[in-house]
Amino acid sequence: MAILMAQSGYCVTGIDSSEKMLREAEQAAQINEMSIHFECGNAQQLDFASNTFEVVVSRNLTWNLPNVTAAYTEWLRVLKPGGILLNFDSNYGSVNFAAEAEKKENVHHKLDKKILWECENLKKDLSISQKNRPQWDLQCLQRVGFVDCSYCADIRPMVHCSQDMQYDTLPLFALCGYKPVYCNM
Template identity: 40%
Template sequence: METKIKDRIVNYWTKRSENFAQLRQEELHSYMSELWLTEITKYLPQRPCKILDVGTGSGFFAQLLAKHHHEVDGIDLTHSMIEQAKLSLKQLSDYNSKINFQVMDAENLYFADNTFDVVISRNLTWTLPNPQKAYSEWYRVLKPQGILLNFDADYGNEQFYQTKIENLPLNHAHRQVKPTLMQECDLIKNSLEISSKIRPDWDLRILKQLQFKDVFADTNIGQRIYKHQDKFYNPAPVFLIYAQK
């Protein structure tokens, strides 16, 4: 059953990978990069880190962090997303040696215990069939005192297909997505157990059970990141989850 839903998820994001990658590249070269970097660097050690970007997609966080001297492994379950990430990397020869992109399941990591200083993720947890297993794996691969930064939203409360398109900015990315794909996204999302959870409360409870320390959520970050209703705008209430091993 879990394999079947993962195949469905991969199939969905394969269809969206090219347009998704284009938007993320535009975001990387926009004012949004500094907004994201400001939020992330609040929590990073004042030294180059070894970072795992889980659900890297087309590599937005990985490229942003490598540009600022960190060594990054970017992983994603969708092969076409990783291909898009590698394509975009060819344009960034000044720091591409600091990034390694590969296809990998966020719930079943190949890395050894205690490998990374930081595990970071954006808009991934809501797509996972077994997010508790993913959190357990992320704990395992973090070094002692390592940091988890998870940027997500309670997308289980959103219905993408039913969102009124006229409420979105004219150049918003979702205006370019076929309604059938938005409907498919809802069908997948609604089949996942995490969509029935109250978030981020559920996440915080699970992380504490896994022995993470200093666990907290910042539920105001979306207001700081998404100040403008433009193509990058996310109307969902974004949160940051911080935890330390």
């Protein structure tokens, strides 16, 4: 997502809690000749001043956060008044990754089953896995202070254009909300 945003002309700061993922992102940015600032950080406690960013974009993150409400609150804080949040995610709580990986057409079928079961057990402990998404997210955004919130329930036809992506049968939603123009956060 960071590369796509940079290619679209944005000045991009990419955040991840994994140093290894950041190194891979930096390499991808170099290969694509994109200037992107990457930082190790926690999406639920960002190390940025309030009213810093015009846009916050998240892809496949909220489904594995311990406190999604804290993340949405934090993202509202760092957005400038009138800024927009774009969150692309799925209701992964409803899927058993280990069981799905048994299918040959599944992207995870070659992964170590022990790791997949570990992932499955971790996911069960996350409260977001029990929520009806994206409806829950929409209500949460409104509760924490976002306005003009909306979502598209399934954007797969728009983004899964290659055959390699046809394995993913779970809807991928797009969610957006705006920080009010007159907001003291």
